[in-house]
Amino acid sequence: MTTASEPRPGQRPATLSDVARLAGVSIATASKALNGRQQVRAETRTRVIEAAERLSFSPNALARGLIAGRTGTVGLLTSDLEGRFSIPILLGAEDAFGSGSTSVLLCDARGDAIRESHHLRALLSRRVDGLIVVGARPDSRPSIGRALPVPVVYAYAPSEHKDDLSLVVDNHGGGRAAVRHLLDCGRSRIAHITGDPSYGATQDRANGALAELATEGVPLAGGRVLFGAWSEAWGRGATRMLLSQSPDVDAVFAGSDQIARGVLDALQEAGRSVPDDVAVIGFDNWEIFAAGARPALSSIDMNLQQLGRVAAQRLFAAIRGTMGSGVEKLPCRLVPRESTAPAA
Amino acid sequence: MTTASEPRPGQRPATLSDVARLAGVSIATASKALNGRQQVRAETRTRVIEAAERLSFSPNALARGLIAGRTGTVGLLTSDLEGRFSIPILLGAEDAFGSGSTSVLLCDARGDAIRESHHLRALLSRRVDGLIVVGARPDSRPSIGRALPVPVVYAYAPSEHKDDLSLVVDNHGGGRAAVRHLLDCGRSRIAHITGDPSYGATQDRANGALAELATEGVPLAGGRVLFGAWSEAWGRGATRMLLSQSPDVDAVFAGSDQIARGVLDALQEAGRSVPDDVAVIGFDNWEIFAAGARPALSSIDMNLQQLGRVAAQRLFAAIRGTMGSGVEKLPCRLVPRESTAPAA
DNA sequence: TTGTAGGCGTTATCAA
DNA sequence: TTGATAACGCCTACAA
Numbered sequence: 001m002t003t004a005s006e007p008r009p010g011q012r013p014a015t016l017s018d019v020a021r022l023a024g025v026s027i028a029t030a031s032k033a034l035n036g037r038q039q040v041r042a043e044t045r046t047r048v049i050e051a052a053e054r055l056s057f058s059p060n061a062l063a064r065g066l067i068a069g070r071t072g073t074v075g076l077l078t079s080d081l082e083g084r085f086s087i088p089i090l091l092g093a094e095d096a097f098g099s100g101s102t103s104v105l106l107c108d109a110r111g112d113a114i115r116e117s118h119h120l121r122a123l124l125s126r127r128v129d130g131l132i133v134v135g136a137r138p139d140s141r142p143s144i145g146r147a148l149p150v151p152v153v154y155a156y157a158p159s160e161h162k163d164d165l166s167l168v169v170d171n172h173g174g175g176r177a178a179v180r181h182l183l184d185c186g187r188s189r190i191a192h193i194t195g196d197p198s199y200g201a202t203q204d205r206a207n208g209a210l211a212e213l214a215t216e217g218v219p220l221a222g223g224r225v226l227f228g229a230w231s232e233a234w235g236r237g238a239t240r241m242l243l244s245q246s247p248d249v250d251a252v253f254a255g256s257d258q259i260a261r262g263v264l265d266a267l268q269e270a271g272r273s274v275p276d277d278v279a280v281i282g283f284d285n286w287e288i289f290a291a292g293a294r295p296a297l298s299s300i301d302m303n304l305q306q307l308g309r310v311a312a313q314r315l316f317a318a319i320r321g322t323m324g325s326g327v328e329k330l331p332c333r334l335v336p337r338e339s340t341a342p343a344a
Numbered sequence: 345m346t347t348a349s350e351p352r353p354g355q356r357p358a359t360l361s362d363v364a365r366l367a368g369v370s371i372a373t374a375s376k377a378l379n380g381r382q383q384v385r386a387e388t389r390t391r392v393i394e395a396a397e398r399l400s401f402s403p404n405a406l407a408r409g410l411i412a413g414r415t416g417t418v419g420l421l422t423s424d425l426e427g428r429f430s431i432p433i434l435l436g437a438e439d440a441f442g443s444g445s446t447s448v449l450l451c452d453a454r455g456d457a458i459r460e461s462h463h464l465r466a467l468l469s470r471r472v473d474g475l476i477v478v479g480a481r482p483d484s485r486p487s488i489g490r491a492l493p494v495p496v497v498y499a500y501a502p503s504e505h506k507d508d509l510s511l512v513v514d515n516h517g518g519g520r521a522a523v524r525h526l527l528d529c530g531r532s533r534i535a536h537i538t539g540d541p542s543y544g545a546t547q548d549r550a551n552g553a554l555a556e557l558a559t560e561g562v563p564l565a566g567g568r569v570l571f572g573a574w575s576e577a578w579g580r581g582a583t584r585m586l587l588s589q590s591p592d593v594d595a596v597f598a599g600s601d602q603i604a605r606g607v608l609d610a611l612q613e614a615g616r617s618v619p620d621d622v623a624v625i626g627f628d629n630w631e632i633f634a635a636g637a638r639p640a641l642s643s644i645d646m647n648l649q650q651l652g653r654v655a656a657q658r659l660f661a662a663i664r665g666t667m668g669s670g671v672e673k674l675p676c677r678l679v680p681r682e683s684t685a686p687a688a
Numbered sequence: 689t690t691g692t693a694g695g696c697g698t699t700a701t702c703a704a
Numbered sequence: 705t706t707g708a709t710a711a712c713g714c715c716t717a718c719a720a
Contacts, residue, residue: 012413012493013468013471013493015696015697015698016697016698016699017697017698025706025707026706026707026708027697027698027699027707027708028699028700028706028707028708028709029705029706029707031698031699031700032699032700032705032706035699039705039706040705040706041705041706044705044706058465058468058469059469059697059698060410060469060471060696060697060698061469061470061471062406062407062409062410062415062470062471062696062697062698063406063410063696063697063698063699063712064697064698064699065406065698065712066404066406066407066410066696066697066698066711066712066713066714067697067698067699067700067711067712068698068699068712069356069712071406073449073470076450081431081434081435081438082431082432082435087425087426087431088426090425090450091425091426091452094425094450094451094452095452098451098452098459098463101466103449103451103466103467103470104449104450104451105417105447105448105449105450106420106434106438106448106449106450107438107442107447107448108435108438108439108442115442119442121402122445122447123447124357124402125402125403125404125405126405126406126417126447127357127404127405127406149355149356149357231636232636232637232638233636236638258632258636261636262636265638288602289633292575292576292577292602292605292606293576294576294580294609359712359713359714360713360714360715361713361714369690369691370690370691370692371691371692371713371714371715372690372691372692372693372715372716373689373690373691375714375715375716376689376690376715376716379715381716383689383690384689384690385689385690388689388690403713403714404712404713404714406712406713406714407696407712407713407714407715408713408714408715409696410695410696410697410698410712410713410714411695411696411713411714411715411716412696412714412715413696
């Protein structure tokens, strides 16, 4: 006599038919009992449930999906997992789905259109209920297709097509918030050192910063936005330049935390104290980078995890029939730390 | 007359039966034609293929999986996606699978055992062909279960159970390599500043370092390993301590790149030049952190992406019947940069 | 070369 | 309250 209470590796999982047989009922009854249908005698239900537990029965989601027409599965198509911006979004989406009963199929296209369409095909063939497309750069990207059998939500990088639904970071608002904070800290000679000007996000942040300065009638220190690269080295170099041209600067809004770290280094090198002489605020709130800086770096957080969560919610709504469209901007959040303490 | 060449959203995807009807053949023939079976007339095959394309037919993977007993899907169960070590592993695995026709179901347990078992249940019910379990910390963790119907491979954090197959980083070898490199650079007064001593990896790296020193009969500068926290702040503090106690130190092996950044800062503060006076090597090779340092930081790379790739390969082999067991250690890799240039 | 029929595991409908 | 039975979409003997 063998006890079948523990499935061994290589052994086929128990089916509903196994459960029914062990419980001495028909397959139909077993199904009803396990799914909480009301048309089952309590005693029978108990017997079926016990049998299911004895066999470690777990219903075959494939068979279920085949009938239901839904798989409880969504595809997450990213362009660049290596980049650190996709991860929090993915995390937020996984969180929102995983707490329910939706599973996430992950694909990374590595920025390659061919790979992307290959993955798209695979996902559709797996009959995902919907798709989230996460871009690597916050610039608009080609629509993945307007005639797909499932709803699609774009996150971070918006679709070029206006009928697609895209969720993006409000970089303009983030830029405003950064400058607002510096103004609130009593600064009035504010410079902006930022990264690659070919990014839409770079322009948005800069424009937001300029707009906020304009509302107060405060001119930009240095006279112009210092565009460059997303590196610490550029942060250092730009700061040296800035100090020689506008030595009276009392605050710097850096376009990224990396740049901000460079700014901090260069200021220290020049004997300027932060935040007493110069306040510095970064962007991205890359925790480990910002919190480890000396002094700890104030920053603007893009709330990417929240972005992922909202993307999941929107996709869910779309799956249930309520499909939106257009570009939805989600707000940034100020995270003040030591580098912007109010001037004494 | 309607043309059905483009499926619209909300419209059910074409089935094999649709294709067969359009091509004027039976379902069986359509199936054979599309799957390259030989028992089909060339002209018929062409007709079927054209019909399939007209309808954008893509075979339902659920139905296929139901028959085949395999789903072409694996589960990736991570404990902590936020931590930056899971990502490269995930990336490597996704890469190895994605180039074939296997899709990855991603779950993040957030370090919570309840969530983990919930996700495990979901994955098994989706009939994944196998599982990769990625730990957050490189210490051994409880086996996810010895009686699962599918093979499991543990990556980064090994399973406590010796019959499970685990792939881990050779931290001991990494520690050796770091010290070997410093010795090769002509240093002889080498200190080791590292992080949380409760991590097995911390001990392994330290022991590796000591072992390598021992082979050359070189004593550890400072007399003992400086354990602390995985932070820049600890790197700075420990370095100050070290300089006051052992001012003649000429090299520091830091247990992480973050710590190494702190070491660099403190050395600069103390007027020591890197690498001329003191060579510094980190661990993790966190590109953006190491390459952005001044001078660029030499480091030990754990080859995590390769680890993920190998995990995928081992899982694949296991799915095909060749299941291994025990702990397999994968080598680290030295990445020399400017911070360890040979002493003049 | 083509078509018919059975079955994969589940749910839902309807009859008993 | 229970149990046959027909789907879901596909593949694969086997029959024509």
